[in-house]
Amino acid sequence: MGLADIVIKLVLIVIIFLISLVIAMYSTYAERKIAAFFQDRIGPNRAGPWGILQPLADGGKMFLKEEIIPTNASTFLFIAGPSLAILTACIGSAVIPWGQAVTMGGHTFDLQVTDINVGILYIFGVVSLGVYGVMIGGWASNNKYSLLGAIRAASQNISYEISMGLSIIALLMVTGTLSLKEIAEHQHGWHWNVLYQPVGFILFIVCAFAETNRTPFDLPECETELVGGYHTEYSSMKLGFYLFAEYINMFISSAVMATLYWGGYNYPGMDWVLAHTGPTIGPLIGTAVLFAKIFLFIFFFMWVRWTIPRFRYDQLMDLGWKVLIPLAIANIIVTGLWITFF
Amino acid sequence: MESLTNRKKVLESKPLNFLERAYLPAIAQGLAITMKHFFKKPVTISYPEEKREYSENFRGLHSLKRDENGKERCTACGLCALSCPAEAITMIAAERQKGEEHLYREEKYAAVYEINMLRCIFCGLCEEACPKEAIYLDGPHVASDYLRKDFIYGKDKLVEAPLNQ
Numbered sequence: 001m002g003l004a005d006i007v008i009k010l011v012l013i014v015i016i017f018l019i020s021l022v023i024a025m026y027s028t029y030a031e032r033k034i035a036a037f038f039q040d041r042i043g044p045n046r047a048g049p050w051g052i053l054q055p056l057a058d059g060g061k062m063f064l065k066e067e068i069i070p071t072n073a074s075t076f077l078f079i080a081g082p083s084l085a086i087l088t089a090c091i092g093s094a095v096i097p098w099g100q101a102v103t104m105g106g107h108t109f110d111l112q113v114t115d116i117n118v119g120i121l122y123i124f125g126v127v128s129l130g131v132y133g134v135m136i137g138g139w140a141s142n143n144k145y146s147l148l149g150a151i152r153a154a155s156q157n158i159s160y161e162i163s164m165g166l167s168i169i170a171l172l173m174v175t176g177t178l179s180l181k182e183i184a185e186h187q188h189g190w191h192w193n194v195l196y197q198p199v200g201f202i203l204f205i206v207c208a209f210a211e212t213n214r215t216p217f218d219l220p221e222c223e224t225e226l227v228g229g230y231h232t233e234y235s236s237m238k239l240g241f242y243l244f245a246e247y248i249n250m251f252i253s254s255a256v257m258a259t260l261y262w263g264g265y266n267y268p269g270m271d272w273v274l275a276h277t278g279p280t281i282g283p284l285i286g287t288a289v290l291f292a293k294i295f296l297f298i299f300f301f302m303w304v305r306w307t308i309p310r311f312r313y314d315q316l317m318d319l320g321w322k323v324l325i326p327l328a329i330a331n332i333i334v335t336g337l338w339i340t341f342f
Numbered sequence: 343m344e345s346l347t348n349r350k351k352v353l354e355s356k357p358l359n360f361l362e363r364a365y366l367p368a369i370a371q372g373l374a375i376t377m378k379h380f381f382k383k384p385v386t387i388s389y390p391e392e393k394r395e396y397s398e399n400f401r402g403l404h405s406l407k408r409d410e411n412g413k414e415r416c417t418a419c420g421l422c423a424l425s426c427p428a429e430a431i432t433m434i435a436a437e438r439q440k441g442e443e444h445l446y447r448e449e450k451y452a453a454v455y456e457i458n459m460l461r462c463i464f465c466g467l468c469e470e471a472c473p474k475e476a477i478y479l480d481g482p483h484v485a486s487d488y489l490r491k492d493f494i495y496g497k498d499k500l501v502e503a504p505l506n507q
Contacts, residue, residue: 038376042386202366307372 013113016093023298024247025055031247031302038306062240070233074140081137082234082241088130089248095119096255097181099265099287103279111287112181119180120168123256124161127211130249131157134213134220137242138230149229152313153220156210159320160217164207166328167200170335171260184264189271192263199331201261203324208253210320213246215305222310254297258290265290396482401464403481404457404495405502409447412505415476418452422468422477430461431468447474455500459484459493 029044029052036043044051069078099111116122131153138150172178174196175186187193194201210217221229228234231242258264265286274282311319361367387394396402407415418435436453438446445451468477487493 034380036384037380040379040382040385042384042388045388303373303376304369307376308369 008109009113012109012111013094016098016113017090020090020093020248020251021244023251024244025059027247027250027298028058028243029055030298031305034299034302035306038303059240062237065236067236067238068233070142072142073233074142077136077140078233079238081133081140082238082245083133084136085130085133085245086241086248088126088133089245089252092123092126092249092252093255095122095180096252096259097184097264098290100283102283111283115179115181117177117179120172120178120183120260123180123252124165124168127249127253128157128161130211130245133242133245134230137234138220141230141233143233145226145228145232146230149220149226149232152226153213153230156213156217156219156316156320159317160207160210160324163203163320163324163328164211166325166332167203167207168260170200170328170332171197173332173335173339180259184259184266187263187266189266190263190268192261192266194261194263197261197331197335199327200335201257203328203331204261205257206319206324208257209301209304210316212249212253212301214250214301216308216311217316218310219313219316250298250301251294254294254301255290257297258293262293264293401466401469401479402483403459404462404468404477404479404500405481406455406497406500407476407478408502408505411444413443413445413447414451414501415447415474416452416455417448417450417474417476418455419450419473421471421473425467425471426462427465427467428461428463430458430463432456452497455497457495457500459495460490 032054033043033051044054047053047057069075094113095116097112097115102109102111134153135150138146138153141147171183171193174193175183177183177186183193209215213220219229220226221231226232231239234242265283267286267289270282270286273285276282277285409415418433420433420435423429423431423433432454433452433456434454435450438449438451464479466479469479484493
C-alpha cells in the first residue's frame with residue numbers, strides 16, 4: 001500500500017464521516033418535519049426557507065447551553081459516556097461498501113474504507129460497544145432514572161442482539177461469506193437477499209429498531225416513565241452527542257439493512273446502465289441508489305415512530321426471547337433444509 | 343333487564359386469531375392510517391402571517407364609539423362601570439365647554455375613561471348596560487405586554503378613530 005493509497009483512504013474516511021454527520025444533522029430536521037406531516041402540522045419553518053437551517057440553529061443552541069456536571073456524578077465517566085456513544089456510532093461505517101469501484105482518470109477507487117472478511121462481525125462488535133456509552137453515561141449520572149434507563153438499554157440490547165445474530169446466520173448460509181462487499185456483489189441486479197430471506201429481514205429490522213433505541217423500543221429514554229432515561233442529567237453538547245449518536249446509528253443501521261437485504265448499490269438493469277454511462281458515472285449511480293434506499297429506511301424508522309406506541313418492558317422481553325429467537329432458529333433450520341434439498 | 347332503547351350493543355370478546363396475534367398485519371394497518379395523514383393538508387395556521395377569523399359574536403377589545411358626525415357618544419353616566427362584575431371600568435366625568443360641541447354629543451362627557459384589561463372578563467355587560475350605544479366589544483383580543491400598568495387602557499386606545507380625517 002503506497003502513500004497515495006493511504007491518502008485516498010483518508011480522504012474517503014473524511015468524506016464518509018462528513019456525510020454521516022450531515023445526514024445525522026438533517027435527520028433531526030427530517031424527524032421533526034415528518035412528525036409534523038404525520039400529525040397534520042407544518043413543522044419547523046422559521047429558520048431559512050422551509051426551515052432548512054433549523055439543524056444549524058439547534059446545533060448552535062446546544063453548543064451555547066450551560067454545561068452541567070452533577071456534583072455527585074463520576075466526572076470522568078460522565079464525560080466518557082457520550083464520547084463513547086458518538087465514537088462507536090461513527091466507526092460503524094468503515095466496512096459498508098458504498099458502491100462499486102469508480103474509475104477516474106486511469107485510477108480505480110474503491111468506495112469502501114476497508115473490506116475485512118468479517119465485516120458483519122465487526123459491525124456487531126461496534127454495535128454492542130455502543131451500549132457501553134449509554135450504560136456508562138447512565139451509571140455515572142448517579143441518578144435513579146438514568147440508572148434505570150441504562151439497565152433497560154443493556155438488557156434490551158443483549159436480548160435483541162441474540163436474535164439479530166441468529167437472523168444473520170440464515171443470511172450467511174445463503175451468501176456463504178461474512179464480507180459485506182461480497183454480500184453486496186452477491187445480490188447483483190435484482191437478486192436481493194430480501195427475496196430469499198423475507199422472515200430474516202423482518203427479524204433483522206425489528207432488532208435494528210431495538211438496537212437503535214427507536215420507538216416502539218425506546219424504553220431506555222421513555223420520557224413518560226424515566227424523565228429522560230439515561231440522558232436525564234445531561235445538558236449542552238453532551239446531550240447533543242447522545243442524540244447525534246442515535247441518528248448516526250439509525251443511518252448506519254439503515255445502510256446495513258440496505259446492504260444486507262435490499263441489494264446495497266445493486267438495482268435491476270444496472271448492467272445496461274453501467275455499459276452506457278461508463279466506469280465513472282455508472283458506479284456513482286449505484287451509490288445514489290444505495291443512498292435512496294438508506295433514506296427510505298430512515299423514513300421508515302420515523303414512520304414507525306409515529307405509528308406504534310411504546311412496548312411495555314415485559315412485552316419487550318416476551319417479544320425478544322419468546323418470539324424472535326424461536327423464529328430466528330426456525331428460519332435457520334428452514335434455510336438449511338432448503339439449501340440441502342434444492 | 344330489558345333496555346328501554348334498542349341501541350344497546352352486546353360486545354363479545356373473542357380470543358385473538360393467529361393473524362391478530364402475529365401483530366404484523368395490525369402494524370401494516372396502522373402504517374396505512376398514518377400514511378393517509380402524511381398527505382393530508384396541514385391544519386396549522388401560521389399565526390403572525392395568517393390570522394384565524396373571529397366568530398361573529400366574539401367579544402374582544404372594547405371601543406368607544408362616535409356618532410355619525412364624529413362626536414363621542416359616551417356621556418359618562420357610569421352605567422357600564424356599575425354593571426361591570428369585574429369592576430374593571432373607571433371614569434371621570436367632565437362638562438362640555440363652549441366650542442367643544444363638535445367633539446362630544448351631550449353636555450357631559452368622560453374626561454378619563456379607563457378599562458383594566460387584566461380585570462375585564464369580556465362578559466359584555468357594559469355593552470348591554472350602555473344607554474347611548476357608546477361601547478362595543480368588537481375589537482381583536484388583548485395584546486400581550488410586559489407591565490401591569492400598560493394593561494390599563496385609556497381613551498387614547500379605546501376611542502374609535504375620528505371620521506374621515
